[in-house]
Amino acid sequence: MARRRALPTNLPESVVANPDELAECVEHVRAASCLALDTEFVGEDSYRPDLCLIQVATQDRLIVIDPFGTGPLDAFWELLLDPARVVVVHAGREEVRMCRFAIGRPPANVFDAQIAAGLVGFTYPIGYAGLVQEVLGARAHKGETLTDWRRRPLTPAQIKYAYDDVRYLLPIWAWLTDRLKRNDRLGWAAEEFAAFVRRAVNDDPAVEKWRKLKGMGGLNARELAVAREVFEWREAFAARLNRPPRVLLRDDLIVEIARRSPARAEDLHTLRGLPRGEADAILAAVRRAHALAPADCPEVTERDNDLPHVSTLASLLGVVLAEYCARIKIAPNLVATTQDLKALVRARQPGGRRPPESALAAGWRAAFIRPHLEAILDGREVIRVSDPASPTPISVHPFPAPDDSAPAAASRESAAEPDDRI
Structure with missing residues (x-):
């Protein structure tokens, strides 16, 4: 520039x-x-x-x-x-x-x-x-x-x-x-x-802060409730003392408390690094979590169990996005994340729906960027290597008109037939 x-x-x-x-x-x-x-x-x-x-x-x-x-x-x-x-x-x-x-x-x-x-x-x-x-x-x-x-x-x-x-x-x-x-x-x-x-x-209003703690993946709904209650207690405790929350109680200890769900002070004393004199307050947070009705416990976030082709198509969309952003002069990582691209691919799967938290679901991204990515997924546009030596080697083109696509169709048909040659 x-x-x-x-x-x-x-x-x-x-x-x-x-x-x-x-x-x-x-x-x-x-x-x-x-x-x-x-x-x-x-x-x-x-x-x-x-x-x-x-x-x-x-x-x-x-x-x-x-x-x-x-x-x-x-x-x-x-x-x-x-x-x-x-x-x-x-x-x-x-x-x-x-x-x-x-x-x-x-x-x-x-x-x-x-x-x-x-x-x-x-x-x-x-x-x-x-x-x-x-x-x-x-x-x-x-x-x-x-x-x-x-x-x-x-x-x-x-x-x-x-x-x-x-x-x-x-x-x-x-x-x-x-x-x-x-x-x-x-x-x-x-x-x-x-x-x-x-x-x-x-912060991110779509993501509850406590869910960002590492190691939460294996917790059930009740244990997640414990983690949430202890996390919120730590925030209030840190605000009262004007100290960084993680200095008072490390993130990994919150997750460990959630796993153990201690009922007595003796159960907490086996953990190193707890703030002195706060065992009763931590146990009270655990009890609040256990008093919740099942419907009031946090939902367990399911892990993405995508089939391999979802990641493949998301990677392809990443290439298309980089090409398009280079052409219109905008930083691609400002436009969409890998998770946003995967969400777009999942929306094309049977029964798939676009999650509302995807950046590509609304605003200027939905109006100006998503249609170009959907054109690739729908087969209306194709990509090719136009110049391997160029800083922008990839180009995107409309799919060939029907009368121009016969050779490609023939090639696909021949490729689908068994090859008897040795």
Whole structure:
């Protein structure tokens, strides 16, 4: 993709470190129709990440907000709730979550540059420094990635890094927006941004968090109920102590407790790594699970027992998807996963139905991408190797017209006859 020259980014810079400076900053941002946003935080030893820095760019200024000295930030976060104000982020899951944690709602109008880049042909996910280099021809230094942002005073290197994290976002936003308009994909982007915000706030609403624990595959419905109750207790316990949940009780121990379904404290004491003094609370969670009616226990998720041809056809669709995405300049792994492709194949099996959680079942993917994949499954289009030496060696073509298909039909018939030759 053609690189653009670096755009002017020598904007005035300011550090906001007290309530008066924050009030002036809020008034400045209030007048802006768009802003770039990034945050620095430390999350290794707390239930929710500790916010250590907020970086903001408008068309006129670069701002670093130090929350350790400014007092409450509600007035700033509330500015992000205005749908008329675009909030530009890069891989901005934590920025969305920080806003939600602070005032109960996520930003109303998010533009994620990483997602937008994938929709116009860049690799997905592309890092911030790589995107800056590709779009603007500039270099964004990432030397402070592992710094401890809680320590004060901040060093000049940390402050420069903080400014650079938003310095280029608005020029990139303008460039990507122009590309999305040219390709008539603004609607696609809006759909993706909305889904991204939902996932950031709710993780994946289609998948219960506790089901992501490893080792759940062999549990029956009652044992799954135990795992769910203990998991939910751990979440509440971690929130109360403001500690990472897995530090307090490892995932594998939750699964082991579910397998054993202990009835007494002595049964728990044989397990290493349980939090001290919490045996009664864990046993209470187990008892709650056993008190449930069978109909209220979680359903056992059946494993996919696909016949070999399902995986074969899904792999073929992966080739077709890669070819089509290269042609229309979009990142294929942003479009569909292997599981999405398998779901499409399963829908063609006897009695098969397309699961509602498949990404290809709705939105722009269903309207613009799925028909090309279904054309292959239905035999309306075929693929062939057009040039083995080309970076795009595969091409897709309509199935030959009836009067052109006789040789192919004859070939199929002869191939079906027994071969008596030695």
